Amino acid sequence: MSTLAGIRRALIPVAALMLTVVAVVAPATSGAAHGFSTVVYVDASASGIDGVRTEIGLEYDLLVATVAKSEDAPQFFEDGMEAFRSGDEASALNAHADAIVGYVSDRFDVSADGRVCEPERVGALDVIERQGVPYALLTLDFACAAATSHEFRSTLFPDEEGFVRAAVTIVEYDLDGRTSTATLNREAPGFDTEQPLLERFSQYFVLGAEHLLYGIDHLLFLLALIVGSRRLRDVVLAATAFTVAHSVTFTFAALGIISVPATIVEPVIALSIAVVASWYLWRARRDRAAPLVVPPGKSSLDAADWARLAVVFGFGLMHGLGFAGALGIDEPFSWPLLWSLLVFNLGIEAVQVGIIVVLFPLLMLWRRQAPTSSSVGGAVVAAGVAVTGLVWFVQRVLGIG
Numbered sequence: 001m002s003t004l005a006g007i008r009r010a011l012i013p014v015a016a017l018m019l020t021v022v023a024v025v026a027p028a029t030s031g032a033a034h035g036f037s038t039v040v041y042v043d044a045s046a047s048g049i050d051g052v053r054t055e056i057g058l059e060y061d062l063l064v065a066t067v068a069k070s071e072d073a074p075q076f077f078e079d080g081m082e083a084f085r086s087g088d089e090a091s092a093l094n095a096h097a098d099a100i101v102g103y104v105s106d107r108f109d110v111s112a113d114g115r116v117c118e119p120e121r122v123g124a125l126d127v128i129e130r131q132g133v134p135y136a137l138l139t140l141d142f143a144c145a146a147a148t149s150h151e152f153r154s155t156l157f158p159d160e161e162g163f164v165r166a167a168v169t170i171v172e173y174d175l176d177g178r179t180s181t182a183t184l185n186r187e188a189p190g191f192d193t194e195q196p197l198l199e200r201f202s203q204y205f206v207l208g209a210e211h212l213l214y215g216i217d218h219l220l221f222l223l224a225l226i227v228g229s230r231r232l233r234d235v236v237l238a239a240t241a242f243t244v245a246h247s248v249t250f251t252f253a254a255l256g257i258i259s260v261p262a263t264i265v266e267p268v269i270a271l272s273i274a275v276v277a278s279w280y281l282w283r284a285r286r287d288r289a290a291p292l293v294v295p296p297g298k299s300s301l302d303a304a305d306w307a308r309l310a311v312v313f314g315f316g317l318m319h320g321l322g323f324a325g326a327l328g329i330d331e332p333f334s335w336p337l338l339w340s341l342l343v344f345n346l347g348i349e350a351v352q353v354g355i356i357v358v359l360f361p362l363l364m365l366w367r368r369q370a371p372t373s374s375s376v377g378g379a380v381v382a383a384g385v386a387v388t389g390l391v392w393f394v395q396r397v398l399g400i401g
Contacts (some may be wrong), residue, residue: 037166037214038062040156041130044110044173052110052117052142052150052175058157060089060127060134062164063100066157071099084134093125093136100125104138107155108169112147132261150175152182153190166214168207181340183207201343208347211323217392218319220273222352224385225312226359227378228280234305235360241309243349245316250323251341258321265321267396272315273389279308280382284375323348 038059047053064080067073076096083092093100101121110117122139129135144150150173157167169184175193182191183203191203212218225242229235252258283304323345367374 037168038157038164040154040167040169041135042108042152042154042169042171042173044150044152044171044175046175047141050112050144050146052112052144053122054108054110054140054142056104056108056138056140057128057130057135058104058138060084060136062157063103063136064092066164067096067099067103071103073099089127089134089136090125093127097121097125100136100138101140104140104156109153110142110144111151111153112144113149114151115145115147117142117144132263148176149192149194151190151192152184154184155186155189166210201339204340204343205347205350208323208344209351210347212348212351215322217269217273218322219355220385220388221269221276221315221319222355223359224273224277224280224382226356226363227382227385228276228283228308229360232360232364235356237305237309238312239352239356241313242316242319243352245313246320246323246348247345249317249320250345251320253321255341260321263396263399265318267393268315268318269322270389270392270396272318274386274393275311275389276315277382277386277389279311281379281386284379 040059041057043055045053060080061084064077064084068075068077068080073096076092076099079092079095080089083089101119105119109119119140119142122141126137127134128137152171152173154169154171156169157164167185170181171184171191172181173179173193178193182195184191185203185207187206188203221242222239225238226235229238249258253260363374363378366377
């Protein structure tokens with residue numbers, strides 16, 4: 001028994017360290033959690049006899065900064081930023097069309113049965129909006145030989161250029177008798193239209209898992225739920241409410257049924273972090289005598305429990321819009337799209353469940369072995385998360401994050 005007690009005592013500082021590290025490191029991360037990642041959108045279809053037409057959408061400000069650096073075109077950066085302020089972004093793009101086409105052609109290609117197709121720009125470049133963000137729209141026609149399958153490969157916005165933490169290219173295609181979507185990233189930069197459905201859907205699972213794992217705002221929201229839960233049932237109910245809520249809005253938004261601008265979604269997500277973390281502090285103060293202990297014989301939810309679930313559900317709706325913005329699909333309903341959304345969501349849930357399974361038992365062990373220090377430590381973590389959320393909220397409202 002003494003050995004077991006010693007092991008338990010040894011685990012206590014580990015749990016404290018895990019929670020504290022997250023709370024300390026998170027404020028050092030940018031408030032615009034999605035600002036260091038980007039999504040490239042490609043719409044591909046047959047063109048002519050054997051050609052492939054691609055409409056490529058790239059985030060405007062990142063494209064300007066990246067092309068200016070990689071193509072050694074500093075004037076493009078000055079022209080592009082000035083055009084951004086004046087609202088005439090298309091003029092800057094077309095004035096430097098050769099540099100843009102050179103950058104994109106070097107990092108995005110189409111092959112037909114293994115033979116590389118030659119790209120050619122079609123028409124002028126344009127600017128559109130996606131999720132409230134300006135995107136440059138470039139159309140390239142790829143001249144291909146007759147083929148039974150086509151391969152797409154993208155290394156757009158590689159990390160070494162210094163502006164983008166992570167980039168995903170989402171390809172919607174109607175080629176070779178198939179209509180579907182696929183995702184490309186650094187780990188899987190290419191795909192073939194003959195790729196098995198299972199392999200293609202696995203990419204969406206990884207994409208969903210990575211989005212939650214690398215999305216510091218969603219992680220902090222989950223941490224606030226864990227720290228603010230006094231028993232396993234609390235965290236299970238809260239996580240379930242969050243999952244149901246974000247699944248509804250995520251699916252509706254990705255299918256184009258509802259649309260809320262990122263200028264609203266992102267600040268509310270930041271506010272949700274602060275509110276849920278502050279909930280723990282409020283409850284700990286209300287139940288100061290035993291803030292982490294469930295009263296003997298209490299099995300039902302009280303008014304505060306129901307209120308917390310309602311708050312979590314409400315904010316979960318906004319997080320779903322944030323997840324949909326990351327996936328960025330807004331095409332009409334189709335079964336392949338529905339399955340892609342489902343698998344993406346499963347990736348999110350896998351990471352969420354994994355974090356709860358690892359952290360919550362450690363937290364409960366800490367509370368049983370050291371009630372006083374765990375109470376103080378929980379309050380410190382909750383306060384740090386709440387302050388971080390408030391700072392991000394202000395930054396996003398003012399557009400400075």
